[in-house]
Amino acid sequence: MTESAVNWALLRESAIAATQRSYAPYSHVLVGAAGVNDQGELVVGSNVENASYGLTLCAECSLTSDLVRLGGGRLVAISIVAGDHQPIAPCGRCRQVLFEFGGADLLIDQGPGADPITLKDLLPQAFGPADLPARRS
Ligand code: THU
Numbered sequence: 001m002t003e004s005a006v007n008w009a010l011l012r013e014s015a016i017a018a019t020q021r022s023y024a025p026y027s028h029v030l031v032g033a034a035g036v037n038d039q040g041e042l043v044v045g046s047n048v049e050n051a052s053y054g055l056t057l058c059a060e061c062s063l064t065s066d067l068v069r070l071g072g073g074r075l076v077a078i079s080i081v082a083g084d085h086q087p088i089a090p091c092g093r094c095r096q097v098l099f100e101f102g103g104a105d106l107l108i109d110q111g112p113g114a115d116p117i118t119l120k121d122l123l124p125q126a127f128g129p130a131d132l133p134a135r136r137s
Pocket of ligand 1: 024027029031046047048049056057058059060089090091094
């Protein structure tokens with residue numbers, strides 16, 4: 001799976017479908033995410049809220065769990081949408097979570113007719129796995 005082979009329409013459809021599995025009784029903000037890894041496998045996630053609000057899992061966290069459960073691989077592209085079916089910005093924590101599995105070149109959908117942006121645009125100068133061995137004392 002190369003970046004030019006990304007089926008954005010499928011990712012958007014899958015992300016929209018995932019909003020229907022959202023558990024968001026508190027915010028009522030439905031979020032769905034769909035991504036593809038370097039093996040061409042589709043992974044999805046939905047947000048899962050909690051009565052203890054701060055324990056809410058974002059759709060991207062749920063997607064990451066799906067990715068690891070499927071056997072991992074590198075995330076190549078992701079679409080994240082809200083209940084209005086429009087792209088929604090990944091929160092700061094999710095940018096870091098996505099960096100772990102997609103790195104700086106992960107493509108993030110900006111909707112039909114717009115070019116995707118890369119994670120390095122959303123999370124410049126990121127801290128990541130490569131920093132750990134370099135910084136151990
Ligand atoms: N949410 C996500 O699922 N992903 C994001 O990147 C932004 C926020 C969810 C969390 C919560 O359930 C709802 O949106 C409102 O914050």
